[in-house]
Amino acid sequence: MYTIPALVVLISVWIVMHKLFKDEEQKRLWELKKASQKEISPTRLRAYERLALVLERTQPEALVMGLSERLEAAGENLASLSIMKMQQELLRTVRLEFDHNLSQQVYVSDETWAKIIGARDEIAAFINAMAIQMPKESTSMDYAKVLMTAYRNNGETPHQIAMEALKNEARGLL
Numbered sequence: 001m002y003t004i005p006a007l008v009v010l011i012s013v014w015i016v017m018h019k020l021f022k023d024e025e026q027k028r029l030w031e032l033k034k035a036s037q038k039e040i041s042p043t044r045l046r047a048y049e050r051l052a053l054v055l056e057r058t059q060p061e062a063l064v065m066g067l068s069e070r071l072e073a074a075g076e077n078l079a080s081l082s083i084m085k086m087q088q089e090l091l092r093t094v095r096l097e098f099d100h101n102l103s104q105q106v107y108v109s110d111e112t113w114a115k116i117i118g119a120r121d122e123i124a125a126f127i128n129a130m131a132i133q134m135p136k137e138s139t140s141m142d143y144a145k146v147l148m149t150a151y152r153n154n155g156e157t158p159h160q161i162a163m164e165a166l167k168n169e170a171r172g173l174l
Helices: 003-057 060-073 083-100 102-107 110-133 140-152 158-171
Strands: none
Touching: 003 060, 003 083, 003 102, 003 110, 003 158, 060 083, 060 110, 060 140, 083 102, 083 110, 083 140, 110 140, 110 158
16 A cells, blocks of 8 residues: 555656756756867867968968078079979978878868868869979979969869868857
8 A cells, every 4th residue: 555655756756866867967068068168169269270371371372472481581582493393392381381280180170171181182283283384494483473373363272162161160169
């Protein structure tokens, strides 16, 4: 006679306690997530900024200007380079920029990272293709002009596509 009501009370208490503990656990997880977001969001924003800089620095205009500045600092000029040497230096700069910021991939989505890597691969292929197409009598200055003009006139560039993906993802944090 007392067993059935006792079991009903026991089951009711167990259900209420289980729900209470579950709600409390969800609340703690949400607070933990909120606290970690305060730390992670600024780090992710810095990663987006760094990757945006990489994309800007690896466009032909920036690559040529950077190489020119480095050469001037060393007492040389862009005209003194052969096309092959200039091509090698531009590719080296692209590789170093990306290698230096490789760890930033953990802060962006796989899709955005794929677009960034695509931009890197496309600029390297573009640098090589333009060097191959240059006539033998061309100078490095001719190569620089062709490189910048052809990339600019190439329509929507992989850099622009990657930058747009990066901006859209960063806006999602705000």
